[in-house]
Amino acid sequence: MDTSKYKALYLQETSEHISGIExxxxxxxxxxxxxxxxxxxxxxxxxxxxxxxxxxxxxxxxLAHAQEDLLDRIRQKRMxxxxxxxxxxxxxxxxxxxxxxxxxxxxxLNLDIAPLYASIKDAIEGRLDQAxxxxxxxxxxxxxxxxxxxxAPGASGAAELKLSHVMKVEGKVFDDLMATVGDLxxxxxxFKAISHGSRSIELKEGVxxxxxxxxxxxxxxxxxxxxxxxxxxxxxxxxxxxxxQKSGKEVELRxxxxxxxxxxxxxxxxxAPLVHIIRNCVDHxxxxxxxxxxxxxxxxxxxxxxxxxxxxxxxxxxxxxxxGINAARIKEKARARGVAEERLRAxxxxxxxxxxxxxxxxxxxxxxxxxxxxxxxxxVKGVVEGLGGAIGISTVPGAGTRIDMELPLTTSIIKALxxxxxxxxxxxxxxxxxxxxxxxxxxxxGGRFSYDGAVVPVISLGAALGxxxxxxxxxxxxxxxxxxxxxxxxxxxxxxxxxxxxxxxxAFGDEIDAYIxxxxxxxxxxxxxxxxxxxxxxxxxxxxxxxxxxxKALLTA
Amino acid sequence: xxxxxxxxxxxxxxxxxxxxxxxERGGYEVIGEAANGAEAFDKARTLxxxxxxxxxxxxxxxxxxxxxxISHLNMPLKIVMCSSLGYEPIVEEAIRAGACxxxxxxxxxxxxxxxxxxxxxxxP
Numbered sequence: 001m002d003t004s005k006y007k008a009l010y011l012q013e014t015s016e017h018i019s020g021i022e023x024x025x026x027x028x029x030x031x032x033x034x035x036x037x038x039x040x041x042x043x044x045x046x047x048x049x050x051x052x053x054x055x056x057x058x059x060x061x062x063l064a065h066a067q068e069d070l071l072d073r074i075r076q077k078r079m080x081x082x083x084x085x086x087x088x089x090x091x092x093x094x095x096x097x098x099x100x101x102x103x104x105x106x107x108x109l110n111l112d113i114a115p116l117y118a119s120i121k122d123a124i125e126g127r128l129d130q131a132x133x134x135x136x137x138x139x140x141x142x143x144x145x146x147x148x149x150x151x152a153p154g155a156s157g158a159a160e161l162k163l164s165h166v167m168k169v170e171g172k173v174f175d176d177l178m179a180t181v182g183d184l185x186x187x188x189x190x191f192k193a194i195s196h197g198s199r200s201i202e203l204k205e206g207v208x209x210x211x212x213x214x215x216x217x218x219x220x221x222x223x224x225x226x227x228x229x230x231x232x233x234x235x236x237x238x239x240x241x242x243x244x245q246k247s248g249k250e251v252e253l254r255x256x257x258x259x260x261x262x263x264x265x266x267x268x269x270x271x272a273p274l275v276h277i278i279r280n281c282v283d284h285x286x287x288x289x290x291x292x293x294x295x296x297x298x299x300x301x302x303x304x305x306x307x308x309x310x311x312x313x314x315x316x317x318x319x320x321x322x323x324g325i326n327a328a329r330i331k332e333k334a335r336a337r338g339v340a341e342e343r344l345r346a347x348x349x350x351x352x353x354x355x356x357x358x359x360x361x362x363x364x365x366x367x368x369x370x371x372x373x374x375x376x377x378x379x380v381k382g383v384v385e386g387l388g389g390a391i392g393i394s395t396v397p398g399a400g401t402r403i404d405m406e407l408p409l410t411t412s413i414i415k416a417l418x419x420x421x422x423x424x425x426x427x428x429x430x431x432x433x434x435x436x437x438x439x440x441x442x443x444x445x446g447g448r449f450s451y452d453g454a455v456v457p458v459i460s461l462g463a464a465l466g467x468x469x470x471x472x473x474x475x476x477x478x479x480x481x482x483x484x485x486x487x488x489x490x491x492x493x494x495x496x497x498x499x500x501x502x503x504x505x506x507a508f509g510d511e512i513d514a515y516i517x518x519x520x521x522x523x524x525x526x527x528x529x530x531x532x533x534x535x536x537x538x539x540x541x542x543x544x545x546x547x548x549x550x551x552k553a554l555l556t557a
Numbered sequence: 558x559x560x561x562x563x564x565x566x567x568x569x570x571x572x573x574x575x576x577x578x579x580x581e582r583g584g585y586e587v588i589g590e591a592a593n594g595a596e597a598f599d600k601a602r603t604l605x606x607x608x609x610x611x612x613x614x615x616x617x618x619x620x621x622x623x624x625x626x627i628s629h630l631n632m633p634l635k636i637v638m639c640s641s642l643g644y645e646p647i648v649e650e651a652i653r654a655g656a657c658x659x660x661x662x663x664x665x666x667x668x669x670x671x672x673x674x675x676x677x678x679x680x681p
Contacts, residue, residue: 009571009574010571042614050569050663
């Protein structure tokens with residue numbers, strides 16, 4: 001059989017079976033595997049064995065075959081899946097993964113699987129548990145045998161979350177496609193302006209059709225880039241299993257909304273932060289079994305991941321029911337790191353929590369402190385913000401901590417409103433806009449405006465950006481925006497604490513689909529702007545960072 | 558002789574693709590694919606193939622159960638089992654269920670085609 005032709009199919013199908021094995025083994029280990037689970041496990045190994053044999057991947061076939069035999073025995077109730085047995089199977093799984101990685105990379109399958117193979121044979125012959133009894137450390141390999149891990153270099157990174165490799169090669173292609181569509185959309189906006197001012201029905205219709213097709217193309221590319229969050233969270237049960245085994249804590253993972261889809265680049269970027277956050281939950285949030293029982297909590301801690309969409313954003317919440325963060329202690333740490341006293345005094349506890357994102361505060365001494373957490377939270381915040389998102393932390397001492405990540409559903413192309421201030425054009429993201437109003441200057445008094453039963457501060461865009469002062473006008477456009485949408489509290493409290501403000505501009509224009517490029521050095525840290533787009537006529541326009549502008553205005557108000 | 562029409566049932570796309578290639582090169586027409594035993598039964602009934610190739614270990618319904626049910630249809634077709642499980646009890650059970658040949662995986666092009674040719678010899 002000409003095997004090269006089937007390699008892609010082989011990799012795709014084995015990876016599905018590997019995920020199935022991972023899920024099944026974890027259920028088996030927890031003791032909540034029924035006959036169907038065992039049956040499925042058997043079939044997964046059987047499939048991998050069969051395909052590997054056809055491909056001539058002998059080590060994989062051999063390893064899978066041994067495990068298939070073992071599962072067959074469990075299936076026929078000729079033996080039971082003791083923790084040592086499942087542990088051996090999990091180690092073998094790492095071995096299989098390492099071998100499959102070699103296949104994928106086109107490398108030689110010269111990993112030494114003998115110890116892994118022997119551990120399965122030992123399990124079948126009933127030697128494994130005997131050995132485990134003489135060596136009380138559970139999960140240790142049989143005495144006298146080299147540790148099976150040695151056979152699986154590259155598989156030790158089980159704490160790394162990876163997306164399925166089926167699409168991997170195409171990532172760059174999609175980025176290029178996206179950039180091209182972005183350029184098309186910007187070019188289209190020029191035609192739209194021309195057709196707007198023209199009397200030609202043919203032109204109007206042509207531009208309309210062009211727009212429709214470009215839009216369809218854009219949507220197709222977007223959906224091709226979307227992957228379910230599942231792809232990312234799939235590996236988490238194993239990560240948590242390994243972490244909790246190491247720390248001796250009991251942790252249960254619940255995932256909600258995993259079928260929600262996100263842009264692949266966003267999802268890919270989330271892998272590391274997610275593992276960081278989970279690690280913090282296990283290491284610092286969730287207490288030991290003893291401590292939990294003393295506090296009247298259930299034995300095992302719960303880490304909950306909840307994903308849901310909100311307008312054009314996706315919110316991913318990661319919460320634990322651990323001991324929470326002590327804000328006062330965090331402030332103390334920040335003080336020790338040289339954060340100004342008056343700033344700390346002005347901070348609410350909620351603001352203080354964000355201090356764990358300061359590199360200095362997330363130092364090792366906070367980590368060992370029982371009240372703190374903070375491994376790499378600065379990294380997490382950086383990554384999430386780099387993806388165009390925001391992060392929020394909320395905690396209830398003694399009851400748990402929640403990290404919220406708010407992420408854009410798609411990157412690069414966003415709906416935005418064109419506004420003019422003096423001679424300049426700017427873009428405001430539609431997702432932040434509540435309403436657009438045209439008002440007489442008398443309706444604005446003392447920098448405030450009555451809106452929706454509340455008085456909101458009015459921010460002059462020109463002044464906020466330090467533009468030359470313009471002569472007073474009779475009428476202004478007010479763009480009612482909200483700053484931070486994420487407060488990490490209940491919806492009721494969130495509505496109350498939401499930062500609403502009015503941005504005053506000279507006039508507003510069309511709503512456009514803008515292809516936003518990130519700001520590159522030397523203007524990458526330009527205050528008040530989060531991106532730039534080039535209009536159809538070649539004019540560069542900044543996308544405004546509403547949160548930044550609003551929070552500064554509120555601070556100085 | 559017109560082309561023999563074959564239905565392939567295997568839960569793995571990998572084997573369905575490999576088998577399809579082998580059969581097509583051997584002058585057979587693959588008229589359908591099934592990914593489990595239940596699907597195989599439905600397609601055998603509706604597509605009336607000359608030959609049904611069934612994998613043994615499949616979800617929902619095993620190849621052996623499917624073979625049994627397909628034989629009960631009393632249609633003019635031959636059932637061939639195809640599996641990496643080669644131990645006797647399974648082969649015997651497959652034959653009792655109505656299979657008239659057994660192909661062992663990994664797939665070997667020559668062996669597969671020879672098995673199918675041998676089916677013609679004992680056509681009723």
